[in-house]
Amino acid sequence: MxxxxxxxxxxxxxxxxxxxxxxxxxxxxxxxxxxxxxxxxxxxxxxxxxxxxxxxxxxxxxxxxxxxxxxxxxxxxxxxxxxxxxxxxxxxxxxxxxxxxxxxxxxxxxxxxxxxxxxxxxxxxxxxxxxxxxxxxxxxxxxxxxxxxxxxxxxxxxxxxxxxxxxxxxxxxxxxxxxxxxxxxxxxxxxxxxxxxxxxxxxxxARWHGGWELRRCLELAGYAALYRPAGMGWAYGNGMRKALRDGDLLGAAGEHFHPDFPLHRVGRWRRAVGARAFPRLAPFIDATTAQARARLPRLAGIPGVHVFSDEGGTWPYLMLRLPDEFSRNAVLERLWGSRHGVTRMFIHALPDYDYLEGMKGANDVPNAHDFAARTLTISNSPWLDDASFEHVCAVIEAVVVSR
Structure with missing residues (x-):
C-alpha cells in the first residue's frame, strides 16, 4: 500500500x-x-x-x-x-x-x-x-x-x-x-x-542572542511534533507545493538564503535534546543504510540512470544522475510536487544564484552546470514504503525509456 x-x-x-x-x-x-x-x-x-x-x-x-x-x-x-x-x-x-x-x-x-x-x-x-x-x-x-x-x-x-x-x-x-x-x-x-x-x-x-535561541527552541518543538508522516505536509510539503505553483524553485528547495545568517550560542535545552537523541543515531544510520542497499539495484537497473553509491557513506537520500536535463525535468514534473520525497539537491550550480553575484572561477565550470541539470534525489526515509518507492521507480523508468 x-x-x-x-x-x-x-x-x-x-x-x-x-x-x-x-x-x-x-x-x-x-x-x-x-x-x-x-x-x-x-x-x-x-x-x-x-x-x-x-x-x-x-x-x-x-x-x-x-x-x-x-x-x-x-x-x-x-x-x-x-x-x-x-x-x-x-x-x-x-x-x-x-x-x-x-x-x-x-x-x-x-x-x-x-x-x-x-x-x-x-x-x-x-x-x-x-x-x-x-x-x-x-x-x-x-x-x-x-x-x-x-x-x-x-x-x-x-x-x-x-x-x-x-x-x-x-x-x-x-x-x-x-x-x-x-x-x-x-x-x-x-x-x-x-x-x-x-x-x-x-x-x-557567536554571542548569546536570546531572540534567536527562543525562535530555535520553538522551531525544535514544532519539528518534534510535525516530523512525522502525518505532519510533513504542514511542516514541508504544502509550502513546497505552493512555491512550485508560484514558479519559485529556490523557495521549493528552501534556498532563499541571506548573507546575514545567524551567529549565536546554542542554549541548554537544545543541547540536552540532542544529547538524549544521540544514542539512537547509529542504529538509525544502520537501518537507513540497509534500506538504501536493498533499493539501489532497482534504480541501477533503469537504463541510463546512474545511482551514486559507495561503501562507507550514509543515506539521507538516494542521489541519481539522469541521461539529460529533459529527462530529469520530466521526472520532477511528475514527482516533485508529490508526497514521495523526490526533489532537487540544489537548484543551481553556484554561478547561477543571483544573490551570490560574481565569484572567481565562475565562468568555467561546465561540469558543475551539467551536474545541476541532470541530478535529482529520492528520500531514503523509512516512511517512504516499498509500494511508494516502486511508484517513483516506475515513473523514472517510464520517462527514461520513452526518450
Missing part, C-alpha cells in the same frame, strides 16, 4: 525526535557523545553548520591574513560561499569531475596558489569525497583543508569518520539531518592549537 493521501515522506531521512528527548536526564553532553562517535578529542557546538564553517574560516584568516581565497566546489550549498564571504574571504569556484560531485583535482591544482587559505572538499548527500587529494593539493601550497561533512555525520571513508580526514571538519544538525536540534553545527580540528583558536573566535563572533 502506498503512502496514505494525508501522509508525506520528507526529502531526507532525518532521525525523528521522541517525547523522551524533550525532557529528562542527560547521560553525557552532546559534544562529548559526538566526540566519542567521531573518534576525536573534542567537538565544538555552533548554531549551524554554516556558523561552524564561518568560525573556522574567520580563525584561519586571522592567523594568516596574507591569504584570502577559499577553493570550493562549483556545485554545493549556497551557504558555503556566503560563509566564506562572512569570514571576509573570497570564494574561488572549482569545477567538478565529469558526472560527479567531487572537485576535479586538475582544476583544483589550477585554482590553488599563494593566496589560497583553505580548500573545502565536500561530502554530498552522505556520499564521500576524495579528501586525500584535496589534502595533498592544499598542503602543497601551504593551505589547509576544511572538510564539509554537513550532510555526512556518520559516514566513513577508509575506516575513518567523514569530517576527520582534513585539517578541520564540520557537520550540520539542521532539520532533516541524521540528528537535528533544528539548527546546529559541529566543528572539529586535528590540532589543539586550532581548536583553541576556534573556541576564542566563537566566543567573539
Amino acid at each position: 502506498r503512502l496514505r493521501p494525508e501522509h508525506e515522506a520528507p526529502p531526507t531521512a532525518g532521525l525523528p525526535l521522541a517525547a523522551s528527548d524533550l525532557a529528562g536526564d542527560v547521560a553525557a553532553p552532546l559534544t562529548a557523545q559526538a566526540a566519542f562517535f567521531l573518534g576525536v578529542d573534542e567537538v565544538q557546538l555552533e548554531c549551524s553548520g554554516t556558523a561552524a564553517l564561518t568560525v573556522a574560516l574567520t580563525a584561519l584568516a586571522e592567523h594568516d591574513p596574507s591569504r584570502n581565497e577559499v577553493a570550493i566546489p562549483a556545485f554545493t550549498c549556497p551557504l558555503v560561499p556566503l560563509a566564506v564571504r562572512r569570514a571576509g574571504l573570497v570564494p574561488r569556484l572549482v569545477d567538478l569531475l565529469p558526472g560527479h560531485f567531487d572537485m576535479n583535482p586538475a582544476r583544483l591544482v589550477e585554482a590553488c596558489g599563494e593566496r589560497t587559505l583553505a580548500v573545502v572538499p565536500t561530502h554530498l548527500g552522505g556520499r564521500v569525497a576524495d579528501v586525500a587529494s584535496a589534502n595533498a593539493i592544499a598542503h602543497s601550497v601551504g593551505a589547509l583543508t576544511v572538510e564539509d561533512a554537513a550532510q555526512a555525520l556518520g559516514a566513513r571513508r577508509d575506516g575513518r569518520p567523514a569530517g576527520t580526514h582534513g585539517d578541520v571538519g564540520f557537520f550540520s544538525l539542521a532539520a532533516g539531518k541524521g540528528l537535528s536540534i533544528f539548527e546546529g553545527g559541529l566543528l572539529v580540528a586535528q590540532d589543539e592549537a586550532w581548536r583553541t583558536r576556534f573556541r576564542h573566535t566563537s566566543r567573539r563572533i
Whole structure:
C-alpha cells in the first residue's frame, strides 16, 4: 500500500525526535557523545553548520591574513560561499569531475596558489569525497583543508569518520539531518592549537542572542511534533507545493538564503535534546543504510540512470544522475510536487544564484552546470514504503525509456 493521501515522506531521512528527548536526564553532553562517535578529542557546538564553517574560516584568516581565497566546489550549498564571504574571504569556484560531485583535482591544482587559505572538499548527500587529494593539493601550497561533512555525520571513508580526514571538519544538525536540534553545527580540528583558536573566535563572533535561541527552541518543538508522516505536509510539503505553483524553485528547495545568517550560542535545552537523541543515531544510520542497499539495484537497473553509491557513506537520500536535463525535468514534473520525497539537491550550480553575484572561477565550470541539470534525489526515509518507492521507480523508468 502506498503512502496514505494525508501522509508525506520528507526529502531526507532525518532521525525523528521522541517525547523522551524533550525532557529528562542527560547521560553525557552532546559534544562529548559526538566526540566519542567521531573518534576525536573534542567537538565544538555552533548554531549551524554554516556558523561552524564561518568560525573556522574567520580563525584561519586571522592567523594568516596574507591569504584570502577559499577553493570550493562549483556545485554545493549556497551557504558555503556566503560563509566564506562572512569570514571576509573570497570564494574561488572549482569545477567538478565529469558526472560527479567531487572537485576535479586538475582544476583544483589550477585554482590553488599563494593566496589560497583553505580548500573545502565536500561530502554530498552522505556520499564521500576524495579528501586525500584535496589534502595533498592544499598542503602543497601551504593551505589547509576544511572538510564539509554537513550532510555526512556518520559516514566513513577508509575506516575513518567523514569530517576527520582534513585539517578541520564540520557537520550540520539542521532539520532533516541524521540528528537535528533544528539548527546546529559541529566543528572539529586535528590540532589543539586550532581548536583553541576556534573556541576564542566563537566566543567573539557567536554571542548569546536570546531572540534567536527562543525562535530555535520553538522551531525544535514544532519539528518534534510535525516530523512525522502525518505532519510533513504542514511542516514541508504544502509550502513546497505552493512555491512550485508560484514558479519559485529556490523557495521549493528552501534556498532563499541571506548573507546575514545567524551567529549565536546554542542554549541548554537544545543541547540536552540532542544529547538524549544521540544514542539512537547509529542504529538509525544502520537501518537507513540497509534500506538504501536493498533499493539501489532497482534504480541501477533503469537504463541510463546512474545511482551514486559507495561503501562507507550514509543515506539521507538516494542521489541519481539522469541521461539529460529533459529527462530529469520530466521526472520532477511528475514527482516533485508529490508526497514521495523526490526533489532537487540544489537548484543551481553556484554561478547561477543571483544573490551570490560574481565569484572567481565562475565562468568555467561546465561540469558543475551539467551536474545541476541532470541530478535529482529520492528520500531514503523509512516512511517512504516499498509500494511508494516502486511508484517513483516506475515513473523514472517510464520517462527514461520513452526518450
